[in-house]
Amino acid sequence: MQIDITVNGTAESHDVEARTLLVYYLRDAVGLKGTNVGCDTTSCGACTVLLNGESVKSCTVLAAQVAGEEVTTIEGLALEDGRMHPVQQAFQECHGLQCGYCTPGMVMAITSLLAENPDPTEEYIRLGLEGNLCRCTGYHNIVAAALAASQALEMRQ
Amino acid sequence: MIPATFDYVRAGSVDEVIGLLGEHGDDAKLLAGGHSLLPLMKLRLAQPALLVDIGRLRELSYVTEEEDVIALGALTRHHDIATSPVTLSSVPLLAHVAGQIGDLQVRHRGTIGGSICHGDPASDLAAVLLALGATFVAQGPNGRREIDAQDFFVSFFEVALRSDELLVEIRVPRPLDARWGFEKLTKRAQDWAIVGAVAVRSRSGVGVGLINLGPVPLRSSAVEAAVVAGSNAAEAAAFAAEGTEPSADFNGSVAYRQHVARVLVRRALEKAGV
Numbered sequence: 110m111q112i113d114i115t116v117n118g119t120a121e122s123h124d125v126e127a128r129t130l131l132v133y134y135l136r137d138a139v140g141l142k143g144t145n146v147g148c149d150t151t152s153c154g155a156c157t158v159l160l161n162g163e164s165v166k167s168c169t170v171l172a173a174q175v176a177g178e179e180v181t182t183i184e185g186l187a188l189e190d191g192r193m194h195p196v197q198q199a200f201q202e203c204h205g206l207q208c209g210y211c212t213p214g215m216v217m218a219i220t221s222l223l224a225e226n227p228d229p230t231e232e233y234i235r236l237g238l239e240g241n242l243c244r245c246t247g248y249h250n251i252v253a254a255a256l257a258a259s260q261a262l263e264m265r266q
Numbered sequence: 267m268i269p270a271t272f273d274y275v276r277a278g279s280v281d282e283v284i285g286l287l288g289e290h291g292d293d294a295k296l297l298a299g300g301h302s303l304l305p306l307m308k309l310r311l312a313q314p315a316l317l318v319d320i321g322r323l324r325e326l327s328y329v330t331e332e333e334d335v336i337a338l339g340a341l342t343r344h345h346d347i348a349t350s351p352v353t354l355s356s357v358p359l360l361a362h363v364a365g366q367i368g369d370l371q372v373r374h375r376g377t378i379g380g381s382i383c384h385g386d387p388a389s390d391l392a393a394v395l396l397a398l399g400a401t402f403v404a405q406g407p408n409g410r411r412e413i414d415a416q417d418f419f420v421s422f423f424e425v426a427l428r429s430d431e432l433l434v435e436i437r438v439p440r441p442l443d444a445r446w447g448f449e450k451l452t453k454r455a456q457d458w459a460i461v462g463a464v465a466v467r468s469r470s471g472v473g474v475g476l477i478n479l480g481p482v483p484l485r486s487s488a489v490e491a492a493v494v495a496g497s498n499a500a501e502a503a504a505f506a507a508e509g510t511e512p513s514a515d516f517n518g519s520v521a522y523r524q525h526v527a528r529v530l531v532r533r534a535l536e537k538a539g540v
């Protein structure tokens with residue numbers, strides 16, 4: 110079936126099977142490989158993207174379910190002048206990644222969290238990242254990056 | 267993991283859903299948030315021939331306040347229940363529990379209707395709605411009918427909806443001066459309850475719900491009766507395992523789960539002021 114989704118501001122239209130999961134629509138039909146598949150069972154959050162600005166696990170959403178809606182992936186976060194988004198920048202500055210596999214999902218999850226609560230506590234961040242697993246960092250620097258990003262975003266406003 | 271093939275229709279209205287269900291019977295399956303059904307389909311434990319996507323029926327997504335009742339549309343997402351000013355002020359228990367389901371990404375997709383209609387004994391909201399004495403509104407070709415939460419959960423993953431009906435609304439009697447406790451044992455933050463318990467005490471009485479302690483979500487009439495008869499939390503909680511049939515798995519034996527049920531019910535009752 111023909112499925113139209115606005116991905117990172119661009120209207121995409123692809124003929125895929127009804128059973129196509131959003132993550133494979135993004136990776137294989139659109140060709141954006143930044144969104145990773147980790148567990149494939151809705152647990153790890155590596156596949157997190159934004160659907161109309163809210164975090165969702167794209168391994169557990171059919172592309173057909175979101176036809177006509179707006180999806181943002183890690184490739185769509187950078188600012189118009191090419192600079193990194195404040196959340197990405199904070200990951201670099203706070204050393205929020207090691208192998209990097211969880212990172213796209215973490216960055217998208219944090220972007221959604223900060224949109225819902227621009228002035229978060231550390232506890233809010235930690236609870237809000239329940240659905241994102243990281244095998245490398247021990248989370249401390251990811252939480253630090255989220256808090257740094259919230260300050261950077263506040264200053265930008 | 268990829269689901270088996272299926273035909274997909276996005277429903278534009280409740281009437282269209284009922285028509286499709288009438289036409290396709292058990293071959294058709296409704297898809298709401300998809301956060302219980304899609305994982306099953308990916309594991310090929312469910313292989314419906316036709317998916318009827320009801321996820322865009324925005325008219326079924328609301329939380330409204332009536333005189334004695336809080337009404338929730340079946341497609342209201344967990345995240346909306348957790349953050350709605352109506353639930354936060356009138357049934358904070360519901361907001362609290364919805365806000366602890368899975369993780370934020372799950373709560374951005376999962377719906378209250380899906381949580382109930384799936385018939386999973388581990389559903390947090392099902393046990394809470396039992397304790398609150400909620401009523402479920404089903405709609406079919408002959409209009410709407412109300413089903414008591416008590417009569418809704420028939421057996422393991424089976425609920426009292428006919429094959430041509432969908433759930434449209436959940437009606438929660440406004441608890442007056444309620445105090446409540448919700449206790450959930452999990453190994454990891456985002457997990458389902460290994461065992462869970464909820465207690466509500468209000469001017470209209472006491473309700474106790476049990477999570478994952480049998481083939482269906484349970485209401486503990488034994489504990490409720492003990493509270494009504496004047497028992498304190500510890501005395502009443504001693505009855506918590508009565509009528510339960512938990513299954514054993516790597517998370518714990520039957521005896522362990524029943525023990526945890528007594529502990530969690532006591533804590534929930536204490537928080538509810540019993």
Ligand SMILES: Cc1cc2nc3c(=O)[nH]c(=O)nc-3n(C[C@H](O)[C@H](O)[C@H](O)COP(=O)(O)OP(=O)(O)OC[C@H]3O[C@@H](n4cnc5c(N)ncnc54)[C@H](O)[C@@H]3O)c2cc1C
Nearest residue numbers: 296298299300301302303368376377379380383389390433
């Ligand atoms: C990682 C993860 C963790 C989770 N943790 C928890 C947890 O801790 N506690 C908890 O309670 N739940 C948990 N869940 C389940 C989550 O709450 C689901 O969203 C919910 O159980 C189903 O809602 P849904 O809208 O996604 O339903 P779907 O998956 O779309 O549907 C589920 C079933 O209900 C039927 N259905 C849906 N809506 C209707 C309707 N209106 N009328 C008739 N039938 C309908 C469907 O046909 C299907 O059979 C978790 C899920 C995941 C993936």
Ligand code: FES
Nearest residue numbers: 147148149154168
């Ligand atoms: S790949 Fe989607 S949650 Fe792990």
Ligand code: FES
Nearest residue numbers: 207208243244245
């Ligand atoms: S940086 Fe390796 S999994 Fe998180």
